[in-house]
Amino acid sequence: MRRIRVTVASLVATSLLVLAGCSAESSGSAADAGKPVSGGSLTWAVETEPITFNPHLYAQAKARLLVWNSFEALLTHDDKGGYLPWLATGYEVSADGKTYTFTLRTGVTFSDGTTFDAAAVKANVDQLRADGYAPAVAAVQLKNLATVEAKDASTVVFHLTEPDVLILDFLSSPQGAQVSPASLKAAKNLKAGGPELAGTGPFILDSYTPGQQVHFKKNPAYDWAPANAGHTGPAYLDEITYRFLKESSVRVGALTSGQVQVIEGVPATDESLISASPNLSLQRGLNSGSAYSYYFNTAHAPFDDVRVRQAFREALDVPAVLDGVYRTTATRAWSVIGPTSPFYDKTLEGTYSGDAATANTLLDAAGWATKDPEGFRTKDGKRLTVRLVQSAPFVRDRRDVLAQAIQAAVKQSAGIDLQVQLVDQGTATKALADGEYEVFDNSRADTDAGAALNLLLYSTGAINRTGVKNPDLDKLLDDAVATTDVAKRTATYRALQKLVITDQALVFPLYAPQDQIAAAKTVGGVGFEPTAGVPGSAYRLWLSK
Amino acid sequence: MTRAILRRVGAGVLVLWAAATAAYLALLAAPGDTVDAIIGDGADSPLIRSQIIQEWHLDRPAVVQYVDFLARAVQGDLGRSYLLQRPVAEVIGGQLGPTLQLAATAAGFGIVLALVLAVVARRPWVRRLSSTTELVLVSTPPFLIGIVLLSLFSFRLGWFPVSGAQGAAALVLPAITMGLPIAGTLAQVLRDGLDRALDEPFAVTARARGLRESAVLVRHALKHALLPTVTMLGWSFGVLIGGTVIIEQVFGRPGLGQVTVQAVNASDLPVVLAVVILAAAVFVVVNTLTDLAYLVIDPRLRRS
Numbered sequence: 092m093r094r095i096r097v098t099v100a101s102l103v104a105t106s107l108l109v110l111a112g113c114s115a116e117s118s119g120s121a122a123d124a125g126k127p128v129s130g131g132s133l134t135w136a137v138e139t140e141p142i143t144f145n146p147h148l149y150a151q152a153k154a155r156l157l158v159w160n161s162f163e164a165l166l167t168h169d170d171k172g173g174y175l176p177w178l179a180t181g182y183e184v185s186a187d188g189k190t191y192t193f194t195l196r197t198g199v200t201f202s203d204g205t206t207f208d209a210a211a212v213k214a215n216v217d218q219l220r221a222d223g224y225a226p227a228v229a230a231v232q233l234k235n236l237a238t239v240e241a242k243d244a245s246t247v248v249f250h251l252t253e254p255d256v257l258i259l260d261f262l263s264s265p266q267g268a269q270v271s272p273a274s275l276k277a278a279k280n281l282k283a284g285g286p287e288l289a290g291t292g293p294f295i296l297d298s299y300t301p302g303q304q305v306h307f308k309k310n311p312a313y314d315w316a317p318a319n320a321g322h323t324g325p326a327y328l329d330e331i332t333y334r335f336l337k338e339s340s341v342r343v344g345a346l347t348s349g350q351v352q353v354i355e356g357v358p359a360t361d362e363s364l365i366s367a368s369p370n371l372s373l374q375r376g377l378n379s380g381s382a383y384s385y386y387f388n389t390a391h392a393p394f395d396d397v398r399v400r401q402a403f404r405e406a407l408d409v410p411a412v413l414d415g416v417y418r419t420t421a422t423r424a425w426s427v428i429g430p431t432s433p434f435y436d437k438t439l440e441g442t443y444s445g446d447a448a449t450a451n452t453l454l455d456a457a458g459w460a461t462k463d464p465e466g467f468r469t470k471d472g473k474r475l476t477v478r479l480v481q482s483a484p485f486v487r488d489r490r491d492v493l494a495q496a497i498q499a500a501v502k503q504s505a506g507i508d509l510q511v512q513l514v515d516q517g518t519a520t521k522a523l524a525d526g527e528y529e530v531f532d533n534s535r536a537d538t539d540a541g542a543a544l545n546l547l548l549y550s551t552g553a554i555n556r557t558g559v560k561n562p563d564l565d566k567l568l569d570d571a572v573a574t575t576d577v578a579k580r581t582a583t584y585r586a587l588q589k590l591v592i593t594d595q596a597l598v599f600p601l602y603a604p605q606d607q608i609a610a611a612k613t614v615g616g617v618g619f620e621p622t623a624g625v626p627g628s629a630y631r632l633w634l635s636k
Numbered sequence: 637m638t639r640a641i642l643r644r645v646g647a648g649v650l651v652l653w654a655a656a657t658a659a660y661l662a663l664l665a666a667p668g669d670t671v672d673a674i675i676g677d678g679a680d681s682p683l684i685r686s687q688i689i690q691e692w693h694l695d696r697p698a699v700v701q702y703v704d705f706l707a708r709a710v711q712g713d714l715g716r717s718y719l720l721q722r723p724v725a726e727v728i729g730g731q732l733g734p735t736l737q738l739a740a741t742a743a744g745f746g747i748v749l750a751l752v753l754a755v756v757a758r759r760p761w762v763r764r765l766s767s768t769t770e771l772v773l774v775s776t777p778p779f780l781i782g783i784v785l786l787s788l789f790s791f792r793l794g795w796f797p798v799s800g801a802q803g804a805a806a807l808v809l810p811a812i813t814m815g816l817p818i819a820g821t822l823a824q825v826l827r828d829g830l831d832r833a834l835d836e837p838f839a840v841t842a843r844a845r846g847l848r849e850s851a852v853l854v855r856h857a858l859k860h861a862l863l864p865t866v867t868m869l870g871w872s873f874g875v876l877i878g879g880t881v882i883i884e885q886v887f888g889r890p891g892l893g894q895v896t897v898q899a900v901n902a903s904d905l906p907v908v909l910a911v912v913i914l915a916a917a918v919f920v921v922v923n924t925l926t927d928l929a930y931l932v933i934d935p936r937l938r939r940s
Contacts, residue, residue: 136799136888142719142720143720143721148721150676150678222687222690222691223687223688223690223691226683226684226687226688227678227679227684229683229687230679230681230683230684230687231679231681280721280722280723280726281721282721283720283721283722300730300890301727301730301731301890301895302731302734302884302889302890302891302894302895303799303888303889303890304799334799334888335888336798336799336888337885337888337894338885338886338888340783341786341798341799341886341887341888344786344787344790344791344798345790345791345798345799347791348790348791348792348794348798349794350790350794350797350798350799483901484676484901484902485676514667515666515667515668515901515903516668516672516673516676516901516902516903517666517667517668517669517672517673517903518667518668519668520667520668520672520675521667521668521672546679553679553680553681553684554679554680
């Protein structure tokens with residue numbers, strides 16, 4: 092299936108390029124969207140059909156733009172690592188960092204008429220902790236939550252067992268979005284979500300046709316946008332339809348032929364089709380969270396030796412492979428933390444990688460000094476083989492192709508045998524459980540990079556594939572979430588990045604994942620969500636007349 | 637007669653059971669278990685695992701789960717999708733219509749085009765041109781045909797919408813995409829059958845009676861040529877159902893194909909099993925109809 096899809100994509104691209112080449116029609120002058128106007132209906136082609144429309148069970152960064160149309164959270168991220176009031180007007184943290192008190196906005200109602208108040212917040216958290224409902228949220232985001240107390244109608248208190256600033260990140264995340272308690276009780280397919288679940292957002296999800304589209308209509312009563320939303324009051328658009336078009340070239344074709352006004356997910360190979368048209372615009376946004384990185388399995392040879400880990404990083408000329416696979420559209424990563432995070436340590440840039448001579452010296456020193464007839468390094472008769480297991484259903488951004496490019500590069504420069512296995516999810520999980528891998532690849536779109544690091548680097552982390560169990564590292568991770576002070580957190584995460592990237596070479600950051608939006612120039616307000624870096628909701632969009 | 641019908645129904649049920657069981661065993665033998673599939677690439681911890689096991693009753697032995705599945709299936713309960721968290725009947729039911737609509741339209745288009753090609757294109761040079769075109773159509777991957785049609789008639793000319801199941805206009809391009817290779821195959825078979833029938837003594841007799849060549853062709857030879865064509869048509873229904881996987885993806889149409897791919901990728905057992913059972917049922921029905929069609933077309937078969 093994979094192979095077919097790649098072929099489909101390339102054939103599509105080729106045939107479209109050919110056709111685009113034939114087309115010589117002149118387009119009218121580039122019209123700007125002008126000042127915001129109300130009214131109109133918009134069609135947006137998206138790549139991913141969400142598995143669920145229930146925000147509590149949100150798990151796909153590609154579905155985030157849909158969540159905020161109909162649901163809202165207590166807080167929202169600004170673009171500097173802080174938080175802005177949304178459904179909460181503010182919060183206070185106790186001195187020990189274990190009690191968070193939120194004052195709630197009054198006069199907010201869910202689209203089903205239910206009043207939003209402290210009891211509703213408590214009902215949402217209770218639902219999240221119900222057996223078998225959202226195990227991943229209960230075990231990760233809410234692991235330090237003791238109780239939630241509705242003190243009065245507009246005050247809600249979160250009592251924690253440990254200081255955990257990530258509770259604020261949770262309360263700004265789709266999983267922490269507020270759903271009408273009445274609809275939580277009444278919904279027949281609660282975990283699938285859809286029109287049955289009511290939120291407080293600027294739009295109301297009124298119809299969903301699986302495999303085809305989801306439709307939202309304006310919520311005329313809406314009047315509680317956060318300060319960074321661009322405007323106040325109801326949304327500009329009367330309605331918006333999101334079509335699910337999985338083939339990127341079909342999305343691009345639908346946009347260039349005017350059948351949709353906005354698309355997201357524009358691969359590098361198709362960008363020329365957008366930029367060729369004076370009526371279309373293209374924007375890229377870097378995602379939050381952790382960069383797409385290779386994690387070295389330190390539990391066994393050869394990556395139990397820090398010199399081999401360093402050698403692998405030195406053996407690869409990252410810009411060369413990125414340009415080969417993504418042309419010039421990819422942004423190189425230097426740290427496990429994405430470059431848009433306030434915690435990102437810019438001083439890491441240029442400090443390692445890309446020096447084949449050093450790679451070879453390091454491998455010689457580590458005992459991998461001999462070579463076999465095929466040119467791979469060996470030690471005691473064993474080849475320097477490292478395995479990367481990729482789960483086919485979760486491969487995106489052509490990461491399988493990137494792996495092949497890296498495979499060729501490290502063989503040529505340092506005699507490392509990187510074996511790439513593209514397998515089904517079951518085989519991948521089994522390989523990870525049995526430790527039958529040396530390289531693990533991953534990126535996470537968490538809005539607070541700390542949430543990603545806790546999963547990836549903590550000794551008991553749920554996605555700790557490096558096998559690292561370092562008390563110093565755990566302490567840094569704990570300290571970084573024990574305070575709300577961004578400066579203190581930044582300092583702690585800088586120390587952590589030095590340890591993980593520079594000293595231990597546990598991680599090999601490759602690129603910062605991004606999203607692209609292409610739109611007709613008649614559409615105004617197109618942009619990305621602050622911090623998250625994914626396409627924003629439809630609240631800011633307008634259609635010039 | 638009743639016995640024959642009973643035997644037929646019994647055989648059909650047996651096929652359904654065998655297909656479901658084979659699919660169940662295949663998924664069981666696949667690496668990793670259901671819990672892994674549900675977790676996907678998300679967070680994985682003992683607590684999360686235990687909750688998933690509890691929710692889906694995965695702690696029961698595989699045999700018990702299998703028998704339970706069969707018992708429910710007999711009562712018409714196909715369970716809930718692990719991935720989509722909705723009843724399977726709802727997931728499949730909503731997608732069945734668009735797929736059947738597409739398959740039927742494509743088959744209809746294919747049959748008509750094949751008849752026209754085989755009957756009308758009889759002059760030697762037209763035949764050669766038609767036959768070559770058919771071969772090209774049969775050998776071209778459907779997604780390529782789809783993309784070319786889309787690029788030309790949707791993106792360039794704007795005659796048809798690209799996506800969705802919005803009325804008849806959106807059905808045209810995907811139906812043609814799927815219908816063309818079928819027309820190619822059927823036309824080849826039909827033309828071959830016509831040629832052979834026209835060499836038969838009865839054709840000579842008919843001509844001797846003074847019938848015009850076109851009348852010989854349509855009234856006598858065509859009936860003979862239909863038998864192998866109907867067999868091919870039954871077979872091509874399977875190709876159609878399989879072809880929707882790619883066509884639906886290219887055209888952004890709702891349908892079973894997309895549901896199936898997603899379910900197989902995610903090891904969504906209840907959905908995969910339901911799709912397998914459904915596909916087997918369609919095959920049983922189509923094969924039965926094919927057999928019945930033989931009897932209608934050929935009186936000699938009725939006697940035996």
